Amino acid sequence: xxxxxxxxxxxxxxxxxxxxxxxxxxxxxxxxxxxxxxxxxxxxxxxxxxxxxxxxxxxxxxxxxxxxxxxxxxxxxxxxxxxxxxxxxxxxxxxxxxxxxxxxxxxxxxxxxxxxxxxxxxxxxxxxxxxxxxxxxxxxxxxxxxxxxxxxxxxxxxxxxxxxxxxxxxxxxxxxxxxxxxxxxxxxxxxxxxxxxxxxxxxxxxxxxxxxxxxxxxxxxxxxxxxxxxxxxxxxxxxxxxxxxxxxxxxxxxxxxx
Amino acid sequence: xxxxxxxxxxxxxxxxxxxxxxxxxxxxxxxxxxxxxxxxxxxxxxxxxxxxxxxxxxxxxxxxxxxxxxxxxxxxxxxxxxxxxxxxxxxxxxxxxxxxxxxxxxxxxxxxxxxxxxxxxxxxxxxxxxxxxxxxxxxxxxxxxxxxxxxxxxxxxxxxxxxxxxxxxxxxxxxxxxxxxxxxxxxxxxxxxxxxxxxxxxxxxxxxxxxxxxxxxxxxxxxxxxxxxxxxxxxxxxxxxxxxxxxxxxxxxxxxxxxxxxxxxxxxxxxxxxxxx
Numbered sequence: 160x161x162x163x164x165x166x167x168x169x170x171x172x173x174x175x176x177x178x179x180x181x182x183x184x185x186x187x188x189x190x191x192x193x194x195x196x197x198x199x200x201x202x203x204x205x206x207x208x209x210x211x212x213x214x215x216x217x218x219x220x221x222x223x224x225x226x227x228x229x230x231x232x233x234x235x236x237x238x239x240x241x242x243x244x245x246x247x248x249x250x251x252x253x254x255x256x257x258x259x260x261x262x263x264x265x266x267x268x269x270x271x272x273x274x275x276x277x278x279x280x281x282x283x284x285x286x287x288x289x290x291x292x293x294x295x296x297x298x299x300x301x302x303x304x305x306x307x308x309x310x311x312x313x314x315x316x317x318x319x320x321x322x323x324x325x326x327x328x329x330x331x332x333x334x335x336x337x338x339x340x341x342x343x344x345x346x347x348x349x350x351x352x353x354x355x356x357x358x359x360x361x362x363x364x365x366x367x368x369x370x371x372x373x374x375x376x377x378x379x380x381x382x383x384x385x386x387x388x389x390x391x392x393x394x395x396x397x398x399x400x401x402x403x404x405x406x407x408x409x410x411x412x413x414x415x416x417x
Numbered sequence: 418x419x420x421x422x423x424x425x426x427x428x429x430x431x432x433x434x435x436x437x438x439x440x441x442x443x444x445x446x447x448x449x450x451x452x453x454x455x456x457x458x459x460x461x462x463x464x465x466x467x468x469x470x471x472x473x474x475x476x477x478x479x480x481x482x483x484x485x486x487x488x489x490x491x492x493x494x495x496x497x498x499x500x501x502x503x504x505x506x507x508x509x510x511x512x513x514x515x516x517x518x519x520x521x522x523x524x525x526x527x528x529x530x531x532x533x534x535x536x537x538x539x540x541x542x543x544x545x546x547x548x549x550x551x552x553x554x555x556x557x558x559x560x561x562x563x564x565x566x567x568x569x570x571x572x573x574x575x576x577x578x579x580x581x582x583x584x585x586x587x588x589x590x591x592x593x594x595x596x597x598x599x600x601x602x603x604x605x606x607x608x609x610x611x612x613x614x615x616x617x618x619x620x621x622x623x624x625x626x627x628x629x630x631x632x633x634x635x636x637x638x639x640x641x642x643x644x645x646x647x648x649x650x651x652x653x654x655x656x657x658x659x660x661x662x663x664x665x666x667x668x669x670x671x672x673x674x675x676x677x678x679x680x681x682x683x684x685x686x687x688x689x690x691x692x693x694x
Contacts, residue, residue, distance in 0.1 A: 215586035238588030245582040
């Protein structure tokens with residue numbers, strides 16, 4: 160058997176991106192090979208969401224020489240193969256919709272705009288639910304689920320879509336430690352099947368235990384590599400120091416600046 | 418009893434009123450389901466108010482009033498999509514300034530039109546008894562069009578409403594389906610003006626769907642309950658107005674409001690009983 164060499168799933172070169180002409184991230188260059196479970200860490204406002212949104216075209220680059228390639232192609236050419244799981248606050252959880260109907264939405268991506276769901280679409284959606292161990296929730300309302308279950312439903316939608324790259328924006332927010340680890344185990348399972356998973360997260364325990372690669376971001380790339388090399392005291396201080404006040408020997412409270 | 422129920426149908430204008438208002442109420446409730454779920458009641462009201470100016474403008478330049486109403490309704494609906502997407506305007510204040518300004522323009526145009534004062538009442542409060550056959554056909558045409566649109570695009574409207582960011586990231590044309598849905602809302606408002614007038618039209622969109630949301634938490638059944646509720650309000654309102662001599666448009670809206678209140682009380686009692694086992 161000849162081992163398949165891994166190809167870059169995500170390539171970013173010299174990206175500057177932000178909102179209303181104001182850059183949030185700049186000089187971002189990053190590469191993620193296919194079949195990798197990668198994390199993006201950094202303070203709030205450090206650009207994690209902006210980078211993820213730039214990868215799927217929700218935020219446009221501010222510089223002309225920026226280059227984004229997904230599976231070797233321009234993002235617009237492979238959109239159906241990329242799933243972006245929005246932050247919890249961007250989704251209307253009170254919407255009266257069942258789990259199966261949410262997963263079926265993944266099938267809409269590849270359809271012509273007048274085509275309706277076929278029995279095969281239902282079968283693929285149910286397979287995705289079974290694959291993620293939530294087939295018993297098929298008829299449940301999305302709003303009645305726990306945070307971890309909701310993330311699994313959205314992952315099932317990404318599977319039903321046929322996504323090879325799955326980007327998640329802070330999926331662990333509001334989850335307890337056990338749910339966070341269960342979710343990270345699900346990421347590992349999807350990674351082991353050849354998918355590329357990129358997660359913006361604050362969950363450092365899970366990063367060390369489950370992830371292959373970490374990008375530390377604070378407007379610019381502060382560090383990147385395997386979790387144990389990136390999650391050092393030095394780099395953490397660089398990333399977060401300005402956000403944590405410290406009490407000086409004199410009693411004065413200082414907000415550090417990098 | 419049976420004869421009493423059939424009495425209004427000896428008049429052809431009443432038959433037209435029942436058919437027209439019934440279809441209008443169902444169409445308004447169906448598109449109104451999305452209006453309620455997305456919290457767009459205020460926008461619905463804004464669109465309704467701008468149709469008033471569309472009608473005034475149509476009278477001024479001598480074109481069909483439905484055409485004028487539709488153009489203004491579509492401009493408002495699609496203008497709001499443009500404003501929220503391009504300029505990131507989220508505040509209802511902007512919408513309120515826009516529609517009250519346009520409404521005021523309509524009043525000034527109407528004041529300048531000689532001899533229109535008599536029709537102002539029917540425009541603001543509806544004139545369901547004056548529905549003509551050609552208007553019934555227009556209403557049926559719109560109902561069929563919106564029915565087909567819902568049948569084909571229903572799951573897409575739901576996707577765009579439920580998770581617009583995730584949908585757009587996957588290349589799904591969210592803006593197109595949001596605009597299409599708002600255009601359907603605009604069209605539903607235009608055909609509803611004949612029944613209940615500019616001021617009360619938003620009630621036909623909102624109240625039956627809000628009642629449905631008290632009964633079920635699934636969008637398909639919610640839409641069906643809303644449609645049934647709209648139909649019941651239309652028929653109940655027309656019967657009551659026929660026998661009491663009350664203004665028909667307002668009576669239809671009042672029945673819809675009463676059905677909402679009764680459903681609210683029953684649903685609260687039901688949840689209370691359930692909670693106590």
